[in-house]
Amino acid sequence: MHLRFTTGLADAPQLDVDVNQLVIAGWVGRDRDAVLHHIRELEALGVPAPGAVPLFYRVTTNQLSQQCELEVVGEQTSGEAEPFVFFHRGEYWVSLVSDHTDRHLETFSVALSKQACVKPVASQAWRMAEVEAHWDQLELRAWINVNGDWVTYQEGTLASLLTPMDLLQRYxxxxxxxxxxxxxxxxxxxxxxxxxxxxFRMALHDPVLNRTLEHHYVTGALPVVA
Structure with missing residues (x-):
């Protein structure tokens, strides 16, 4: 899947990236209690607990999209803001993605639920080398629209998650x-x-270099036809 990113860098102002392998890391909290909290959060929706943590789900690359208007099947879907790391021209880059997921299908199979929905990606990226040293200070936020009002849905620093380099080494x-x-x-x-x-709106803020990756999107629901 072809993605295009702007960087604000003089030596690489625009990246044209052909993603040919996509992995979604799950259950990546550094604090085991926080991981168990997220597992219970999903168990409350009927999602079975994972067999191991972290887990790595392969997803087809054609599910990636940088559009802001998307379609899903049914009304039981929602996003999750996540750092998005990709390898391009010999180095890692950082952007932002929503692991938009079918919550009904998730109760039967987490792997299939992740495959069922498009994964919206921001159109800006940073060099990993510029943020790796202060990765834990990066701030991840997401909002959902409820009856016309934007409500905070996720908020915190990346210090609570395993670092990308740790995940990549494990994978x-x-x-x-x-x-x-x-x-x-x-x-x-x-x-x-x-x-x-x-x-859904999401943002990854770098308080050290004072910049933000952002993306927003809406989903239109297609009918579930038996």
């Missing part, structure tokens, strides 16, 4: 990374619990 286990690899690097718990939402 590749010493094997080399290839051009076009991308990983969605886990998420924060939902404030007030996971729930469907058709309008």
């Amino acid at each position: 590749f286990a010493g094997q080399p990374v290839s051009e076009g690899f991308a990983m969605s690097c886990g998420t924060l718990s939902a404030i007030g619990g996971i729930r469907p939402a058709s309008a």
Whole structure:
């Protein structure tokens, strides 16, 4: 899947990236109690607990999209803001993705639920080398629209999650990374619990370099026809 990012950098103002492998990392909290909280959060919706943590789900790359108007099947879907790391021209870059998921299907199969929905991606990116040293200070936020009002849905620093380099080391286990690899690097718990939402905003803020990656999108629901 072809994605285009702006960077604000003189040496690489625009990145044209062909993602050829997409992995979604799940259950990535550093604090085991926080991971168990997220597991219980999903169990309340009928989602079975994982067999191990973290887990890595392969998803087809054609599910990635940088559009702001998307379609889903049914009314039981919602997003989760996550750091998005990809390997391009010999180095890692950072952007922002929503692991938009079918919550009804998730109660039967987490892997299939992740495959069922498009994954919206921001159109800006940072060099990993510029943020790796202060990664834990990056601030992740998301909002959902409820009856016309934007409500905070997720909020916190990335200090509560395993770092991308830790996740990548676990996933590749010493094997080399290839051009076009991308990983969605886990998420924060939902404030007030996971729930469907058709309008979603997300942001990753860097308080050290004072900049923000942002994206928003809406989903239109197609009917569920038996």
